[in-house]
Amino acid sequence: MPAFLLEIGLEEIPAGMVAAAQIELAERVHKLLVRERLTTDTLQVMSFSTPRRLAVRVDGLSPQQADMEEEIVGPSLKVAYKDGVPTPAAIAFAKKSGVEVSALQTIQNAKGEYVTATVRRAGRSAAEVLTGLLPAEIAGIYWPKSMYWRAGKPERFVRPVRWLLALLDEEILPLEFAGVRADGVSHGHRVLHGDKPVVVRAPREYEEKLAAAYVQVDPEVRRHSIRKALDAATRQIPGARWREDEELVEIVTHLTEWPTVLLGDFEKEHLTLPEEILVTVMRDHQKYFALEDENRSPRRLLPNFLAVLNIEVDEAGAAVIRHGNERVLRARFNDARFFWDVDQKIPLVDRVEMLKNVTFHKDLGSYWDKTQRNREVARQIIDRFDPPIFDADSVKFKTFCSGVDQAALLAKTDLTTEMVKEFTELQGVVGGLYAKAQRLPDGVARAIADHYKPTSQEDSIPRTPAGSIVALADKISTIVDMFAKGFQPTGSKDPFALRRAGNGVVRILAEDTYLRDKLHLESVCWAAMQETSAMQDSQLRNAIYSFMLDRFEFYLQESRSIHPQVASAIRHARTTGGFQEVNGQLVGYGRIVGFAEELNGQVGSPEVLAVAELLKRAANIQRQAKEKGIQFLNAENTALLQDPSEEELARLVTEVDASIQKNYREGKYKEVIAAIAGLQQPLNAFFDSVMVMVDDPQLRGNRLALLSRTVSVVRWAADFSELASIQETA
């Protein structure tokens, strides 16, 4: 079976784009082979990449497409023959299809009788297919940002394409893309190998030939060798280990073709700068790995770093490169120290006024305005704890409130510092460090540092309840205010990252061990809506709440691996709230997540399925009745309960109602589900012996009211009717 190799030679691809492009190229080639019937049982697709190339190698593809017969439908029989004689339409169709008129056949399809021709298509060779179709696949690769380079702007690509290597076994496929014609030649490492062409005679030689030219084409191998080299370099310092950083390993893997690792030092006195700043400078700005003391706890940084190079040098060369890197790092640390010293001249407290000159959003005012808003919303959130966070008159409560307020007041002040202007990714962190240096309470410093958290699905939530409250206030008020100005996200457009903010709110509510049983999403939303246009505008309120419930559903699915149908059933539970039906006492969002997980575990069980079916039937009857405008009684009238099964259901629903709510609040989710499953028998009996839609309007209305209550009682915990025909989770 033949093998195939394609290499696209490029100028340096951005490190963050290489991995996805490598996968996409391999997928495109694979799909092309499937589509073009060039696969075999032994087909194997492998892909490679470096900053300067994307490559794919296929073993065991078919050399030739099989011949194929195809039936082409022509004109209708009536048009094709007049009195049994072929018309010009039939003759033209036969000619176009390349068959004799006498060879035309007739078929019967949905539209009537038609003339058809059976056409034999000779299979094409793999070489022909690949040469013809690959350029379009290369052109189709997605790039987050691409460019033109040739005059006339015939194509866009991530960076200019400089060579193409395309081989089918030992045959060069003369395909063309971006004005480059494929050849049997690749290029090695720019410096270590130089300009000499690297001739690749057959696909199987690829990795070996490139390795001889100082290019390790497999990123997997590079990643592994970088890790080993980091370990080896670290061993030069007794008791040291390099700080694990998967993301950084990934970046340097895609910045190098022939990676080596170098150990460097910096002056010990820089260790007096906070670790966060040292690591940001090393990691984000210089792509260096930090070293830490293995035996100390908490782990302390060592005055060393590891740089990953894209070259192999002798000792003299290593000394030169080490010296250069150390020079740069020293200058960077000196800068950071300078910013630190300058910034200390104006304490954070005096920077609040300066926030008036920093725009938050042109329609929403400055960061000073945002600060005032966050303080107020934080206060409102504290008021809405249920049960209350502390005894309202206690000293503890007052201290807590004033800590939260101070953190909210100072949270944004670091935006005015030189340090954050230089290292923008350290916003919040710098505020926390400065607060500590300026001897503000630890709790305040932590809350300031954490209030942007969580910034991603992977990031942790704030470490303290005070931090969580400031984070909630900051995020929810941005969401409410942006919605009020009409800036809600649409489709893929979310310029103010409101979805991320919403995800953060939900995660804090579900995961903060302190808040999760005391705070409801609805309370948090209400806190931010006070004195805004949302108070008068129910449409706006619903839009905001529905957006937040979307985030909650997303959270259940993505972070808790809850089945999409279960997530939806939970979203529509009465516990999740919604301004349509405020139901007195709310449960904390942590409880809701706990219940969702229990339900997810039981969802395929016969008990749950059976009761879900019945509840769906009840809901359907109810819906159809509503659609027909049939009157319900507001509540069932016990006097009108005729059948024993009606009486039994009515009695049980009342019992189940109490049991669901009690167990739910106590975190006994199994019992909640068991109580709901217990409705199976009485519901079955009810449907067996009672006809709901009888003619007597009183009786009918009463039965509808009973069903309606049953559905509603269960829906307090989850909309079980959505679980009736659940698809098995993948």
Next chain:
Amino acid sequence: MAAPISVLTKTPLTFQELLFQLQQFWASRGCILQQAYDVEVGAGTMSPETFLRVLGPKPFRVAYAQPSRRPADGRYGKNPNRLFKHTQMQVVLKPPPDDIQALYLKSLEAIGIDLRQHDVKFEEDNWESPTLGAWGIGWQVMLDGLEITQFTYFQQCGGIDLDPIAGEITYGLERIAAFLQDVDSIYDIVWAREPDTGREVTYGEVRLADELQFSVYNFEKADVEKLWQHFKLYEEECQSLLAEARGRLGDAEDSDTESRSRLPLLAAFDLCLKCSHLFNLLDARGAISVTERVGVIARIRTLAVGVAKAYAAQQTQPVSA
């Protein structure tokens, strides 16, 4: 800390030799050598030799060293790494040759950098100037962890999509000189060495006063009200030149090539540059509030885009009726 290691075995280039070498290198690759533009600019890109010449289809290659003024970056000569005015060696190749990266790497060898003894990486760094309506795709070139060059494939300039595009290579000369000479402060760079006596003249001797005095002016003395007045005057004059040019260039009947080529768009561009520099001064004085900022940038952009559009039209032969 290890003892300092000389980066090069032979004597490293002085600041002015570095400039010679790069000029020589690019002149021998077909670049016109230009002198620095004599109106204040924040970057080599703003010189008309780049900003206007990249417009239109005509091939063009130029190299020049451009003192680039960024008032807010001044540090009274006290910071060893930051300058109010630094020198950018600007090379523009339109269209970019296929081997532009290889040429660039050769230029590093020409200034004494043995690539086999260093770590060079091209790391993604795209460039954008909202003030100029310009952007490009490219890299920062890292040499042993130091950013020494911005390498950009210019895609748009003055709001006009470029065809062909241009390759722009911008070397930070002070950084490279400090690296080559292995000095920790820019002010210790040897600018020149007297051939007979070997006496060295440092960057500090040549430029320290400049940095100190302009920092004083930019941060303390510049008269905000007058700066605004200057800004307005330059802006108005630029606008009126543009209005006239637009009228002429938009007139299909006016196919008089000579009268078109007389339109003083190059002067209009100088006026636009003046506005840009005044904006930077006002910014350094802290005289532009955040809310104003966006508006002022938009005003300069209007001028820059206006000049670019008119200039492009001027370069095009009118379609004779």
